[in-house]
Amino acid sequence: MTISQPSTSAKPWDTPDAVPFMQIKNITKKFGSVSAVENVSLDVYKGEIFCLLGGSGCGKSTLLRMLSGFEVPTSGQIIIDGEDQAGVAPYDRQTNMMFQSYALFPHMTVEKNIAYGLKRDGLPRREIATRVTEMLSLVQMDGFATRKPHQLSGGQRQRVALARSLVKKPKLLMLDEPLGALDKKLREETQFELIKIQESLGVTFVVVTHDQEEAMTLSSRIGVMNRGEIVQVGTPHEIYEFPRNRFVADFIGSVNLFEGRIKEDGENHVVIASPEAGTDIYVPYAVSGVEGQQIAIAVRPEKMEISKAPLDDMRNTVSGTVDEIAYMGNVSVYHVLLDSGKRVRVSQSNRTRSNEDAPTYGDRVNLGWAGRAGVVVTA
Amino acid sequence: MGQQSRFLKIVALLGFVFLYAPIVSLVIFSFNESKLVTVWGGFSTKWYAELFRDPQILEAAWVSIKIALISATIAVVIGTVGSFVLIRFKKFRSKGLLSMMITAPLVMPEVIIGLSLLLLFVAMQGVIGWPGGRGMMTIIIAHSTFGAAYAAVVIQSRLVDMDLSIEEAAQDLGAKPVRVFFDVTLPVIAPALLSGWLLVFTLSLDDLVIASFVSGPGASTLPMVVFSKVRLGVSPDVNALATIIIGIVSLGIIAAALQISRSKKHGAER
Numbered sequence: 254m255t256i257s258q259p260s261t262s263a264k265p266w267d268t269p270d271a272v273p274f275m276q277i278k279n280i281t282k283k284f285g286s287v288s289a290v291e292n293v294s295l296d297v298y299k300g301e302i303f304c305l306l307g308g309s310g311c312g313k314s315t316l317l318r319m320l321s322g323f324e325v326p327t328s329g330q331i332i333i334d335g336e337d338q339a340g341v342a343p344y345d346r347q348t349n350m351m352f353q354s355y356a357l358f359p360h361m362t363v364e365k366n367i368a369y370g371l372k373r374d375g376l377p378r379r380e381i382a383t384r385v386t387e388m389l390s391l392v393q394m395d396g397f398a399t400r401k402p403h404q405l406s407g408g409q410r411q412r413v414a415l416a417r418s419l420v421k422k423p424k425l426l427m428l429d430e431p432l433g434a435l436d437k438k439l440r441e442e443t444q445f446e447l448i449k450i451q452e453s454l455g456v457t458f459v460v461v462t463h464d465q466e467e468a469m470t471l472s473s474r475i476g477v478m479n480r481g482e483i484v485q486v487g488t489p490h491e492i493y494e495f496p497r498n499r500f501v502a503d504f505i506g507s508v509n510l511f512e513g514r515i516k517e518d519g520e521n522h523v524v525i526a527s528p529e530a531g532t533d534i535y536v537p538y539a540v541s542g543v544e545g546q547q548i549a550i551a552v553r554p555e556k557m558e559i560s561k562a563p564l565d566d567m568r569n570t571v572s573g574t575v576d577e578i579a580y581m582g583n584v585s586v587y588h589v590l591l592d593s594g595k596r597v598r599v600s601q602s603n604r605t606r607s608n609e610d611a612p613t614y615g616d617r618v619n620l621g622w623a624g625r626a627g628v629v630v631t632a
Numbered sequence: 633m634g635q636q637s638r639f640l641k642i643v644a645l646l647g648f649v650f651l652y653a654p655i656v657s658l659v660i661f662s663f664n665e666s667k668l669v670t671v672w673g674g675f676s677t678k679w680y681a682e683l684f685r686d687p688q689i690l691e692a693a694w695v696s697i698k699i700a701l702i703s704a705t706i707a708v709v710i711g712t713v714g715s716f717v718l719i720r721f722k723k724f725r726s727k728g729l730l731s732m733m734i735t736a737p738l739v740m741p742e743v744i745i746g747l748s749l750l751l752l753f754v755a756m757q758g759v760i761g762w763p764g765g766r767g768m769m770t771i772i773i774a775h776s777t778f779g780a781a782y783a784a785v786v787i788q789s790r791l792v793d794m795d796l797s798i799e800e801a802a803q804d805l806g807a808k809p810v811r812v813f814f815d816v817t818l819p820v821i822a823p824a825l826l827s828g829w830l831l832v833f834t835l836s837l838d839d840l841v842i843a844s845f846v847s848g849p850g851a852s853t854l855p856m857v858v859f860s861k862v863r864l865g866v867s868p869d870v871n872a873l874a875t876i877i878i879g880i881v882s883l884g885i886i887a888a889a890l891q892i893s894r895s896k897k898h899g900a901e902r
Contacts, residue, residue, distance in 0.1 A: 321804060323800055323803075342803075342808075343800070343803045343804055344803045344804070344805075344806050344807055344808055345806075346804075348804075349804055349805065350800075350801070350804045352797045352800070352801055353797070354795055354797050356795060356797040356798045356800065356801035357798075357801075358798060358801075358802070358815075358816055358819075358820075359798070359820060360819040360820060369802065369805050369807075369815075370805030370806055373805060373806035373807050373811070374806060417801075417805070418804075421805065421806070
């Protein structure tokens with residue numbers, strides 16, 4: 254799902270002496286006695302598309318509003334390109350924001366909307382005109398300059414909003430659910446365009462989204478947020494394949510979590526006794542933990558095999574009966590009821606057009622996964 | 633279905649007749665040749681000519697229009713400020729009270745508004761010497777006061793609907809708050825300001841009760857003159873005058889309605 258991005262392939266976040274472009278240091282925001290953002294620290298590097306991902310009310314929008322200056326942090330520090338942003342008003346910040354509702358000025362034409370920020374900077378009229386034209390062609394909206402926002406479709410408004418927020422060449426562009434209002438097809442196309450535009454301009458993006466697919470596609474790195482805290486920061490691949498805790502594993506994609514206790518803590522393997530799975534689960538790598546510790550193993554539905562025949566070549570197997578099948582075209586998702594009463598989701602890609610051997614409702618099936626397919630989550 | 637729709641048509645027709653028959657007959661009789669109001673004596677526009685030769689009426693009309701223009705403008709300014717405080721400010725202790733007070737004139741009987749303002753003006757004159765006597769100034773103050781309530785209602789509904797992120801976007805693009813107000817907020821709520829203004833203008837032009845209480849010698853508004861003329865017997869030139877007023881008021885109301893529906897459509901499409 255992730256697109257490799259040349260501009261970020263250097264991975265500055267793995268380079269010890271790389272200087273972050275934006276630093277958030279121990280930011281807390283309280284509304285009354287409730288903290289919306291709790292002690293968040295974060296480094297974002299130049300040229301990144303950094304996604305803040307989380308459900309509604311997790312504090313991601315509040316964090317974004319603090320970056321743009323619309324909310325004042327209760328404590329902590331925000332540094333953008335070496336400058337402390339404390340006390341800097343939104344209209345003095347060299348960052349721009351693309352709003353979720355697009356927030357186009359309804360009484361101005363597309364052209365005037367885009368030119369607004371440049372006019373505030375007192376640029377000469379000719380330069381404004383050139384830059385507006387440039388932006389319009391960048392977002393492929395030439396020919397719409399004299400339209401009013403209410404004469405545009407949702408996708409077109411999104412483009413105008415993007416152009417307006419980019420025209421001042423901000424150091425940092427914040428995007429609040431940039432694709433949230435578009436339908437699925439348009440959203441997918443626009444994701445790639447957004448990446449292209451970001452690469453061509455080299456602007457650092459901070460994107461807020463609740464849509465994990467959007468985050469996976471767009472971002473160089475993702476910060477998963479829950480209850481005002483950042484629970485994990487990593488590349489889409491790290492977040493998906495190596496979730497650090499149950500929340501991340503569950504929030505990103507779908508996952509089967511088998512709760513259990515460490516039964517055998519070996520040098521280079523662990524065995525987990527899981528009553529939920531109805532068997533012992535073997536993990537071929539060492540885990541920091543003690544025997545008897547409560548632990549869970551997360552296995553993605555697509556990393557499991559489902560078969561009516563025994564799966565002898567698999568390290569871990571469980572069995573149950575097929576309860577539900579969701580045929581989605583490219584994949585079929587099976588809900589399997591294990592003997593312990595636990596429901597497990599298994600997805601199989603439909604490589605052939607019809608499969609006579611495919612399990613069906615009520616079939617007794619075996620599920621199996623390789624030792625390394627599961628991830629141990631302790632928190 | 634045919635049966636039912638015919639019934640509906642009849643009911644609608646009766647409703648319109650009930651509402652508009654008096655007005656239509658008034659308009660028709662304003663073109664009456666005869667001096668007798670109730671007897672048709674042929675078509676004529678002589679009562680209109682008569683009207684424009686009557687200095688008392690012309691003066692009153694001019695007074696009324698001046699009062700309406702000024703008090704509508706003041707009312708819209710006060711209404712805008714009040715609406716802003718109520719909609720945009722964070723909750724403060726007396727907010728509920730203010731919200732009630734600002735809309736109170738909508739439901740208060742006019743007689744009471746008029747009487748209380750009269751008492752206030754008299755007391756103020758006694759204590760601080762202003763306003764010196766009653767006249768146009770006091771009517772303007774009175775009309776601005778109750779007009780502000782109507783203006784506030786119209787403007788508030790627009791402010792509530794307004795997407796705050798538009799203002800934030802302007803700030804984000806480098807506009808200071810005052811600039812944001814004039815560049816973004818004002819144009820966006822302008823339709824509401826205009827319809828509020830038109831509403832107060834017509835209300836002020838209409839008002840008889842409050843004006844009668846707070847006016848003094850030399851400041852008779854048009855409704856006051858009409859009322860005193862009618863008491864001496866209805867003369868046909870009053871019909872002509874009424875027709876003109878109806879024309880102006882309905883133009884104002886149609887314009888206000890168009891503004892409101894246009895701004896609603898705009899809002900929905902945004």
